[in-house]
Amino acid sequence: MTKVFVTGKVMKVGVDMLRGFADVEIIEDPRPEILEERLKGADGILHKVGKLSEKVLRNNEHLKIIARHGVGLDDIDLSYVKRKGIWLTTTDDANTNAVAEFTIGLIFAVVKNIVRAHIELTIKNRWMREDFMGEELSGKILGIIGYGRIGKKVADLAKGCGLRVIAYDPNVDRADCELLPLKDVVSQADFLSIHCPLTDETRGLINCELLSRMKPSAFIINTARGGVIEEDALVEALQERRIRGAALDVFALEPIERGNSLLNLDNVVLTPHIAAMTEQSQEKMAVMAAQEIRRVLLEGREPLYPVW
Known part of the structure; x- marks a missing residue:
């Protein structure tokens, strides 16, 4: 079955969308050693918190898409993702x-x-x-x-x-x-x-x-x-x-x-990085990210908001 990981706490509506077609595992602890240990065998990642380094990502040979819950990309190894041909998307304008x-x-x-x-x-x-x-x-x-x-x-x-x-x-x-x-x-x-x-x-x-x-x-x-x-x-x-x-x-x-x-x-x-923490923006980001993963993994289509 299709495997999708979610890093961090994401609105239920987004997780439920993913569970409609995939086995979903949520990793709330963003520490690198936890991500490296648990994030394995992913087809897709809905990424909110933590650093997705090459060390973390290399255990996911079949990874097709990383859907960023937000717009910042400084916590993702972009060169590795691009080199491997993995789709990378953001939730532009949601927050x-x-x-x-x-x-x-x-x-x-x-x-x-x-x-x-x-x-x-x-x-x-x-x-x-x-x-x-x-x-x-x-x-x-x-x-x-x-x-x-x-x-x-x-x-x-x-x-x-x-x-x-x-x-x-x-x-x-x-x-x-x-x-x-x-x-x-x-x-x-x-x-x-x-x-x-x-x-x-x-x-x-x-x-x-x-x-x-x-x-x-x-x-x-x-x-x-x-x-x-x-x-x-x-x-x-x-x-x-x-x-x-x-x-x-x-x-x-x-x-x-x-x-x-x-x-x-x-x-x-x-303040503790809460500018985007509204009910409306968090729901929009969860839904947009989940939709992008569904487009790629379930529907076999290109994402709507790719970084490249």
Whole structure:
């Protein structure tokens, strides 16, 4: 019988679709040694968490498709998958609204001091109105790094708040906002929001030199991938108040380690990679990924959203 593995917790509707034609095994523990031990003999993989390295994948001689639950591909050995002729798909656009809305939420959280005020009131029982003076968004500049589906949606929502949007994306020639060189976007932005994928070209893109170009009053927002920012350089900039603050949903190492210096800062808002965690987006991603696996394994057709 056709064998499909699911890595991570996926909405039941997607798993049920797979069980309609395949033997499904769910692996919730993403540790490499667990995946290497259990992920064997797969015809298809619905992949949500963990790293699919060559070491993990080479025990699956008949693997025909990896359907990514999401859009990030930095946890998959792309060269091995391509070399073996394995279909690789993503759930493009399924989480666009969720991530874009969350990004705007983080902007509000930092500029309005929402999280800090909540902590002072509920945990410390301190009524501190004057200490949490916020600012209005209208007239400020949002700089977007990566103007794909999510970046564009963030721009649309931001414009509704009166923000002026500028963007950098070397792969985009035309946009409904002003496209500028990276250094100019970084230096002009009041809010710098990261929306590019993590690749060899973007790893450590936001480094010490670029952070030094940011306004001292600026915030950096990251709902993309932690590796796009040099985390040590960011911590130093925050500690020295060279930038005003940061809101991060992603980190260089996940889950974030207890000793990470970001956890000790008072000018950050940190969340555990939950931007795409809405009922709607999780269901869409589960269904889209399952449909792609069904197309390839059951119907013998090409997927609708292949990476190549």
